[in-house]
Amino acid sequence: MIDPEHQYLSLVDAVLSRGDRRVDRTGVGTLALFGALLRFDLSDGRAPILTTKRVYWKTAVKEMLWFLTGDTSIRPLLRQNVRIWSDWPLARYRAETGDPIDQPAFERRILEDDAFAARWGDLGPVYGKQWRRWLGPDGREHDQIAALVTGLRETPASRRLLFHGWNVADLGAMALPPCHMVYQYHVTQDGRLDCLLYQRSCDLFLGAAFNFVGASALLLMLADQAGLRPGELVWVGGDVHLYTNHVDQARAQIARAPRGFPSMRLTRRADSIDGYAIEDFAVSGYDPHPPIQGDVAV
Structure with missing residues (x-):
């Protein structure tokens, strides 16, 4: 049987070999393909946590749990040692103030200074706001x-x-x-819950691995709340790209052999979709290759 991670590696290889070279919003530049589809079967307990480099799956799950709170400040993330959203508010702060503060110092101020956090730590009406508090034209909020x-x-x-x-x-x-912008669900006659995630823009080297984990964690929680079994995660990418400063890292990753996805499960059923915590997720059998570092393009 072909390891399901080969789908991802083949997509990375395709972008490297025939991606369209583009000047992007960040100025870094990308190699891009338009339109991709990957399918991951979660029905046997396995989850698409990539093994050809170490993925910090707890960080991805914490991010998903943060989305579900509806919060838009990076402060709760920093309190959990999650720093994946710091780059954007830091870049805005530097641009607007001229202060060349480094990231650790900026994050400390977010954590320690309430006024500073309120002014500079909020990301605006991003994912969680839209998922939990979409504002309709009549002023009513909609909890999707x-x-x-x-x-x-x-x-x-x-x-x-x-x-x-x-x-x-x-x-x-x-x-x-939002990059991962539409999640659609399908319940089969035998009680499996499938998800199709459409991602308009995908940073294939850094972002995709987190998107796979986050969507899988959400599928597990939703299935748990609805009395269903996890089924298939279908991932659809629009602009699927590698930043040009990730090309060498991507080549190193596709040269590695997959080691088989680990299992992910919930250790308890929460009272509601809002009741889950990182401690409720258990991953076993994860044996990845070493991590490969890459800089975020902001």
């Missing part, structure tokens, strides 16, 4: 996640089991518009 859980329980055959984050009216106020 709560509605999805209700739909999974009460109308599992519906074709409207989805949520998304591309709120056109709010895009200009976001530190970063």
Whole structure:
């Protein structure tokens, strides 16, 4: 049987070999392909946590749990030692103040100074805001996640089991518009929950690994809340790219042999979708190759 990680490695190889060289928003430059599809079967307990480099899966799950809170400040993430969102507010602070503060000092101020955190630590109406508090034209807030859980329980055959984050009216106020923007769910007759995730823009070297883990963790939680079994994660990418400063790292990664995805499971059933914590996730059998470092393009 072909290891499912080969889907990802083949996509990386395709971008390296025939990606369109583009000047992107960040100025770093990318090699890009448009349109990709990967399928990962979670029904046997395995989750797509890449093994050809170490993926810090707890960080990805903590990020997903943060999204579910609806919070938009990096402060709760920093309190959990999650620093993957610091680059954007740090870049804004430097640009607007001229202060060449380094990232550790900036993060310390976010943690220690309430006023500073309120002014500089908020990302605007990003993912969690749209998922949990989408503002309608009548001023009412819509909790898409709560509605999805209700739909999974009460109308599992519906074709409207989805949520998304591309709120056109709010895009200009976001530190970063949503990349993984639409999640749609499908319940099979035998009680499996499948997810199709559409990602408009995918940083294939750094971002994709986290997106696979986050979507898998969310699928497990939703299935748990709806009394279903995890099924398949179908990932669809729009602009799938490698930044030019990740090319050597990507080549090193695809030269490695996959070691088989580990298992991921929940250790308990929470009272609600809001009741899960990182301690409720258990991963076993994870034997990755060493990590490969790369800089984030902001």
